[in-house]
Amino acid sequence: MISIDRPARTADLGDVRVANRAAVLRHVRLHAPCSRADLAARTGLNKATVSSLVGELIERGLVRETGLTENRVGRPATMLVLDGSRYVGLGLRVGADELVVVAVDLAGERFLTWRRAFAAATVGPDETVAALAALARRAIGRVTGAGRTVLGLTVGVPGLVDADGAVPAAPALGWRNVPLAAAVRRALRDPGFPVEVDTDANLAVSAELRHGPYAGTADLVHLTGGPTIGAGVVSGGRLLRGGRGFAGGIGHLPVLPGGPACGCGRRGCLAALVGVDAVVRRLLPDTAQDGPVTDHLPEIERIRALARAGDDPVRTGLTEIGRQLGQAVCVLVDLLDPEVVVVGGHLAALAPWLLPAAHAELAERTLAPAPVARIEASTLGSEASALGGATAALATVEAGHLPTA
Amino acid sequence: MISIDRPARTADLGDVRVANRAAVLRHVRLHAPCSRADLAARTGLNKATVSSLVGELIERGLVRETGLTENRVGRPATMLVLDGSRYVGLGLRVGADELVVVAVDLAGERFLTWRRAFAAATVGPDETVAALAALARRAIGRVTGAGRTVLGLTVGVPGLVDADGAVPAAPALGWRNVPLAAAVRRALRDPGFPVEVDTDANLAVSAELRHGPYAGTADLVHLTGGPTIGAGVVSGGRLLRGGRGFAGGIGHLPVLPGGPACGCGRRGCLAALVGVDAVVRRLLPDTAQDGPVTDHLPEIERIRALARAGDDPVRTGLTEIGRQLGQAVCVLVDLLDPEVVVVGGHLAALAPWLLPAAHAELAERTLAPAPVARIEASTLGSEASALGGATAALATVEAGHLPTA
CATH class of the missing domain: 3.30.420.40 (ATPase, nucleotide binding domain)
Structure with a gap:
């Protein structure tokens, strides 16, 4: 495979200093506590440059020296950690x-x-x-x-x-x-x-790219739960935005022709099948009759309790919803080839019952050779x-x- | 909107020289004939750096001086053009x-x-x-x-x-x-x-990114024609590859449930509807009876002739195929938000009859505000x-x- 990216912009010495400062900050974040010598070794920058950058970062309160020194031959090295609490x-x-x-x-x-x-x-x-x-x-x-x-x-x-x-x-x-x-x-x-x-x-x-178990995954999708479903796509380590910033629409992917009505006016869209309102309506038909729901947490908890108790209609329903989720994930996987698709919101809460069916659907449908992408529940909660x-x-x-x- | 890309890697002076050399080459390519002073102004590099880089590029036969000089006040400037014929x-x-x-x-x-x-x-x-x-x-x-x-x-x-x-x-x-x-x-x-x-x-x-009317379009998709359909995706100026290099699969997007059988074993996939074999089978049923076709050019020419002559079944069929193409493009547009989706191969050859229906479908289905992405025929031919x-x-x-x- 080859890389045909656009040529880099010109760099001047100011840009270089900014890039190097970012690199030092990043290495301190990932590898602290570490010495100036460690940073020079890791970044490939010379020691004078590292010292100058570290001095500046300390002055601004972004990095601080710890009392710790490393045990090694020669002069003891002062260790640095990220500060940034300011x-x-x-x-x-x-x-x-x-x-x-x-x-x-x-x-x-x-x-x-x-x-x-x-x-x-x-x-x-x-x-x-x-x-x-x-x-x-x-x-x-x-x-x-x-x-x-x-x-x-x-x-x-x-x-x-x-x-x-x-x-x-x-x-x-x-x-x-x-x-x-x-x-x-x-x-x-x-x-x-x-x-x-x-x-x-x-x-x-x-947030997934930085915090939690998928941090640093270069090809990653987060599917939001909630009434609608959106896709946040990281490809090659970069957020995919599209020409107008509107990338990430997946909620109205046609999944089940003639399926339930969707807010968009069509039927059987992904959101109309696996969105939180759709899930509650499908699995707790009695609740749905009480009118529009504004706080879904109790309903999702009830569904989890029923599923844990082995309630047949709820378990069957979750398997079907998981399969439909898997069909949509398959479209994402074929087109974007992520390593992991993380699901959030109510999809994460219901993951133990949704994901096995979603994985089966994905494994059956995708044409790429195994191993297929994993589908995982977000660990970041609704504040992701x-x-x-x-x-x-x-x-x-x-x-x-x-x-x- | 904000940018949350990964931090840049460290830059050293060697990288800077490479980046600057690339910038000079690119500016000469885009703006030749141009003088060293033009290059300095366009790249933001100082004149000594530009002169040194240009000298190196001339020595390697990548850039050459023309006899032309620019008419301006002061010393005449020697103009540079890209050479590279070597x-x-x-x-x-x-x-x-x-x-x-x-x-x-x-x-x-x-x-x-x-x-x-x-x-x-x-x-x-x-x-x-x-x-x-x-x-x-x-x-x-x-x-x-x-x-x-x-x-x-x-x-x-x-x-x-x-x-x-x-x-x-x-x-x-x-x-x-x-x-x-x-x-x-x-x-x-x-x-x-x-x-x-x-x-x-x-x-x-x-190729589209470099040659032809969509050169330089930062968010661009090319859909290949032929027996299968593949998507080449450029997002933010970069080719989207995915974690294993398998990004771009769109041929087996489910479009018409219960539709024609696809080579993948399912029915109604995009390729089974708008791939060249499917198109020939649908619009020229007599030809299809002669067995597998290995050269589709004559069939596509026959379909074009019939469409130009106003043949009703062919025109109706092309409109339907165009609509199905539009449904798939809508999935791409919602997810990737490209400025232009360029279609190649037989889809380009049949574009005058396919694209109006595809555009109508896209305009009707996508939820993003107008103007919707354009769908255009590639001008690069089958050698794209x-x-x-x-x-x-x-x-x-x-x-x-x-x-x-």
Whole structure:
């Protein structure tokens, strides 16, 4: 195989320093505690360059020296660890039934995780923005009160997000054309750090790429659970965005012709079969008669309990849903060839009963030689995309740019 | 929107020189004739660096000075153009009914294009390798006889290609587990330049990325025509390969449940509806009765003639095929968000009748806001993947490494 990527842009010495700073930061993150000599060996940079970069990183509070020294022949080496507790990224998530905020510092330590039950689809965009901003302000207050600095904030939504952070469509929230990033910025009165918006699928796969058991997997898909299904795709280590930023649509893949009606107007779409509303309707028909559900957690727990108890209709239903999920995963696997497809939300909660059938379907359908891609349950919980948002808010510094704050 | 790509690797001064050399080469290619001062302005490099790089490129025969000078105030500037006629890349393609070889020099000039009718599926891999090697040897002889140097050779096949250039499966050729790159290398007696194998879809989209009307499109898909359908995907300017190099499978997307039988054992797959055999069988039922077809060109010409003449069943059939193609394109568009989906082979030949229906289907189905992605016919002909292979064989030099030959 050959590589036919676009030629690299020109590099100048400023770029080189930024790239080298990013490399030093990354190596400290992955291999701490480590000495300056270790860093020079690992990065291939000369020791003078490493010392100069480390000095700068220490000065800015991104790296610190520990009292530890390494036992080796010659002069004892001072060991370095990532610091970064001074700088925090915030991630918010607008789910169908909750708001979540996560704060993470540059060392990857979780500073806070708060959730608030909230029916965004019922109250509409304006009230949602107000609630988001209130939650963000409380989190910012807690962060700054602890003497830390917020470097950025990213909001994840289940829907399409354009280059300006507006949301052309988010069926799970009933939103159309909501200028979300601008509205949150305004509600926070231009907070002095970047406020961005991205899809929850993109943020969730970014969180998987950094935290948890699939961290570092270069070819990875995260399928979000919830009322709609979105795909966050990492290919060759990079998030796949598409020409307008609308990549990742999989919820309306036709899976079962003539199947249940979908919100999009067609029938048998993936979301109409394996989305959380569809699952609850199918497995708990009595609940569904009570009208629209805004908090699915109790229903999913009930389904888990029934499945554990060996309830036949629920088990059969989950197997069928797992098979339909597997059909969609097969389309992803054929087209994208990921190593792992991670499922989140209610799909993760129901994974013990869904995934065996999904794997069987995938193994039977895909034409690529074994081993086929694995389908796994996310371990990051429903805050995956908020965690990804917080991580994303730190990306500039991690790319080697010094914090301006 | 935010970018959460992996951190860049460390850069050292050698890398910088390679990157800068690639940038200078690329700017000369795109903007020739241009002066050293133009290059400095366009690349942001200082003039001394540009002069040094240009000197090296002239010495190796990659760039040359023209007699032209630019009319401007002050000292006349010597203009530079890409030379590169000294170095040639070879691309071969194994189609279902022909072998093709294309030679392209570094300036992008086509040196030769040869085709040979050849039924690879009938004769099997060994004889195909022998025929490929014979064709390659003739092309190499022609290139070296003209005083030029072959820098590399890439073979495109319709099927899966692994990291070693072996072909685990190519249903259109009836191949399984063919160690193609190794076999061609052996047949050419280790020719002293790299011999690589890639999918014809990857090579075709690489050709589109460089040549023809979609050159430079960062988010682009090429759908190959022929007995099977493959997708070459460029996203954010990079070829999408997947974890094992098997990305691009779209031929067995379920499109019409209970539809015509597919070679994979299921029914109604995309390839079983819009692949060339399926199209001929559907629109020219009399021909299909004559047994398997190894050269589809006359049939496709007959279908074009009937469509032009307004033949009702053929026109209706093409509209239906176009709609089914549009359904598959919609899956690609939702998931990948390309700017353009280019169709090749018989799909390009039949585009005037297929694409209106495909566009209508896409516009109706996709949930992303208008303007939806365009579906266009490739202008590169059936040698697209051979052209892409020849271009790919020059990638190392274009990435800024000096030819060792």
